[in-house]
Amino acid sequence: MSVRYGAVETAYIPNNDDEYIFEEHFRENSEKIEPTFHERTWWDVVVESFLIVYLLITAANNGMIMGYSAVLLPQLKAVNGSLHIDDExxxxxxxxxxxxxxxxxxxSGIFMNYCGRKGALLIYAAMVALGWVFILSAHNCTVVLIGRFIGGIATSLGMVPGQVYIAEIAHQKKRGSYGSISFIGLSFGILLVYILGSVLQWRIVAGLSIILPIVSAVMLLYLPESxxxxxxxxxxxxxxxxxLWFRRNYDEAEEEIDELINRVNREKIEREISTQSTLSILCSRQVIKPFIIMNTFIMFQxxxxxxxxxxxxxxxIDKIGDIGFNNFFVSVVTAAVRLLFTIIATILFAFVGRRPMALISLIGTFVAAFVLGTTLYFAENPNSYVLATCLLCYIxxxxxxLLILPGMMLGEIFPAKVRALSGSISFSMFSLFNFVFAKMYPLLIQYLRFYGLFWFFGASAFLGTIYIxxxxxxxxxxxxxxxxxxFMANNLFWITRNKSSKETQRLLS
Structure with a gap:
């Protein structure tokens, strides 16, 4: 059976009750709410503003989870702390x-499939709150570790469904700008937890951190499923x-549903006639090449x-020397600078290419880290202004x-057939690199000292510059x-690409 929606005739897909819903039913039920505007309306502004606030709050949850250890560890290592820990x-x-x-x-993939995008995000909010509850009520280090472990699960549990949900409900012209908002929210969350940790005890910070996931869950209840x-x-x-809830325009919504139905039908046909397995696609040139490039980029990050x-x-900040201010205050300043430059970067990405931004970031990181390490090595009592300037330049x-680009490029560098799977694997690699490096921190300090640590940062940025x-x-x-x-063309590196090939000419034009 087929049904004509607008100008497109498609194979009709029955709902779960095997009932068939016709176009007249949609028209009859949508006329009451459809203001037949094709221009930007007040509803567009409301929806866009609502989505931006939701994105900022959700990303801020992840930023608070990431940055919490920076304010938690100094308090737990204090002699008069309610819990006391060592470096290990x-x-x-x-x-x-x-x-x-x-x-x-x-x-996240399982929840998105069976519970929907909205259902997965509600589970995410519950997991974030649960992680903070464990930390808030912790009376030993094991419970703190459980809370942090749950928080890590929640971070990725919300990141993928959140990106998918926004990509599916946002207007096509707005999808790119929504992607950058997540990084601003992440930096804001780090700044917020640093501010709270600079003036409040760690349990109180954990308790206050429960508010954001509750707010994001309440906001999500007002949004329809994808x-x-x-x-x-x-x-x-x-x-x-x-x-219709998102678009408030019947013709636009009808056209979008037409396209979605056709796309789903095409995917089903392609799966039926395709002879390639997922593994063979993952091992193909067009996947292996971007996979190596992105994960090497993530490693240097x-x-x-x-x-x-x-x-x-x-x-x-405490170990590199006396900067002239309270260490918690300096950490707040670094987080504020990170937020400021995240906003600047999202603006610049609209005008500047990925390669120039990556190279500028890596070269700047190399110079600032090298100067800071050298200052710490040669100066017995380094000038506080020099230290502060080098540190802020490094941030x-x-x-x-470096902070933004790998996440941005994951959504555009992999082929559509395996974009979600390849992105998930690369995101897992990102977390693995960060886990190993964060766990090795005491060992790095023991053998490299703090001047050597920044030399290591600088050397990594220098090698990353060459590779990028x-x-x-x-x-x-x-x-x-x-x-x-x-990536399907016969080239190994960007600088050795065949500039005369048809594919490369199109990419360069």
Whole structure:
């Protein structure tokens, strides 16, 4: 059986009750709420504002989880603390949330499929709150570790469904801008937890951190489920109603539902006639090449100390010397600078290519880290202004590219067939690198000292600069098909690409 929606005739998909919903039913039920505007309306502004606030709050949850160890560890290591830990336990508390991220990444796909995007995000909010409850009520280090482990699961449990949900419900022209908001929210969450930790006891900080996931869950209750998920489950009527809620325009919603139905039908046909297994696609040139490039980029991101500083900010600031201010206050300043440069970076990405931003970030990180390490090595009592300037330059440089770019490029560099799977694997690799590096922190300090640690950051950024210059392709302004064509071409590195090939010419044009 087929049904005509608008100008497109498609194979009709029955809902779960095998009932068939016709176009007249949609028109009859949508006329009451459809203001037939094709221009931007007040409802568009309300929905967009609501989504932006929701995105900021959700990303801030993850930022608070990541940054909490920086304010927790100094308080737990204090002699008069309610719990006392050594460096070994501190490294576990800082790193264990990264170790649990792959678990959440695996569960997120299951929850998205069976519970929907909205259901998965509600589970995420509950998991975030549960992790904070464990920490709030902890009377020994084991319970703190459990809370941090749950928080790590929640981080990835919300990140993937959140990106998928926003991509599926946002207007096509707004999807790119929504992606950058998550990084701003992440930096804001780190700043917020640093501020709270600088003036409050760690249990109180954990208790206050429960507020954000509750607020995000309440906001989510007012949003419909993704129309894409409804279509894939055969619930065409609910998909139309959800789409009408977001678009408030029947013609636009009808066209979008047409496209979604056709896309799902095409995917089913392609799966039926395809002779390629998922494993064979993952092992193909067009996947292996971007996979190696992105995960090497992620490795240099970790080795350059981007997230290690987030995990141990207060402790590192305390050990590098007297900057002239309270260590907690300086950590708040570094987080504020990170937030500022995250906003600057999201603006610059609209005008500057990925490669220039990555190279500027890596070179800046190399210079700032090298100067800071050299200052710590040669100066017995280094000038506080020099230390503060080098430290803020280091934070600014790695934020403007290293912090943001790998996450941005994961959604555009892999082929559509395995984009979600490849992205999940790369995200798991990201968490593995951060776990190992954060766990090795006491060992690194023992053998390298703090001047050596920053030399290590600088050396990693320098090697990363060479690699990115040689291998990273420019993807700004290119379609996903053009990027796929580039990786299918016979080239190994970006600088040795065949500039005369048809695929490369199209990518360069």
């Amino acid at each position: 336990m501190g490294s576990w508390i800082a790193s264990i949330n990264s170790a649990s991220i792959p678990v959440g990444a695996l569960l 129309p894409v998920w409804y279509i894939r489950k055969g619930k065409i009527d609910k998909a139309m109603k959800a789409c 970790s080795l350059s100390g981007v997230y290690l500083f987030v995990f141990y900010a207060v402790e590192i 600014s440089a790695n934020t403007i590219g 210059y040689v291998a990273l392709p420019e993807t700004k302004g290119k379609t996903l098909h053009e990027i796929e064509d580039y």
